[in-house]
């Protein structure tokens with residue numbers, strides 16, 4: 001692929017801020033997206049196992065609906081969090097993203113419907129299981145498979161986007177233009193590694209779940225103990241599978257001895273020891289977050305190397321510095337996002353720790369954070385619309 005073609009596909013308006021910032025935000029937000037993808041797939045998959053055991057096993061009777069609920073919430077979060085890396089990738093790697101979306105146009109349409117159907121069926125599964133313990137097995141399995149397909153499609157877009165050398169032969173195989181939009185590429189090892197991470201993630205989640213519930217008197221010590229050891233077993237087996245898949249993937253692409261790859265391997269070994277001992281799963285989760293960021297960095301390094309090898313270096317992207325835009329974005333992200341998320345997390349934590357009904361209006365921290373969130377949101381909306389209108393009228397009047 002000739003670099004001039006890639007460079008011509010860039011946005012002529014340039015980027016509004018230093019490309020490295022968008023790159024860092026991409027790595028951060030993709031790791032967040034992946035965290036909830038893995039938690040969703042892991043808890044969903046395990047909940048299906050639970051539906052087969054739930055009728056006769058008292059532990060699974062409690063655990064299964066909780067896993068279904070976890071999967072349900074995680075899907076909505078993963079969708080929201082998927083938007084952020086999408087925006088950052090199309091700012092600095094727009095040639096890649098748009099070419100992949102054009103070549104695989106039909107799959108992009110299918111992706112949306114896959115998500116809608118898969119998630120709607122998940123609600124069916126949730127209600128069926130709520131009505132009748134052990135119910136909704138088949139619907140749950142179908143929904144799970146559909147959502148895994150959504151991940152495979154996402155993988156196709158990611159892989160196609162980093163194959164610029166093959167774009168021409170995908171667009172016009174044997175010189176005949178194919179504009180059907182059915183281009184589909186899978187890198188089996190890479191995909192297997194990504195999806196396998198759902199196993200250790202749900203294992204560590206179960207350790208956290210057990211630790212979190214251990215302070216509550218309405219959950220028996222037997223149940224707390226059972227979920228902790230289930231988490232340890234799943235976590236250890238899952239980490240071994242993921243580590244193996246990761247090493248094979250790195251060997252396949254010749255990155256095994258890369259410092260980032262070695263750091264990930266060390267991180268996984270540390271995680272393995274921590275999960276095995278299960279001294280404090282909250283600390284294990286912090287290490288997991290670091291490893292997730294490293295994995296996200298690895299994906300970006302692979303793409304960066306491929307593209308800079310072809311003469312497309314994101315750091316050379318023309319820049320049209322726009323301080324107001326970036327300030328608005330960062331303030332929204334940090335202040336509105338930070339306070340809003342703190343409010344939701346504080347409330348969720350307190351609801352979970354509380355036995356019986358939790359009344360947020362009687363809790364000082366929750367009330368204060370709720371009021372801050374509302375006030376910041378109102379101020380944000382006023383600034384957003386006033387600013388937008390001002391610019392609009394200045395341009396047209």
Ligand code: HEM
Nearest residue numbers: 037079082083085086147150151154155157158161190194
């Ligand atoms: C159940 C639904 C979904 C699943 C299972 C899923 C899974 C995945 C997986 C496995 C990858 C990594 C692919 C790879 O690197 O090989 C990925 C990447 C990504 N996903 Fe998702 N995803 C889902 C929904 C979404 C949604 C709804 C969005 C956007 C709103 C989104 C945005 C992204 C982006 C931007 C990337 C990175 C693409 C790139 O680097 O080129 N995902 N997703």
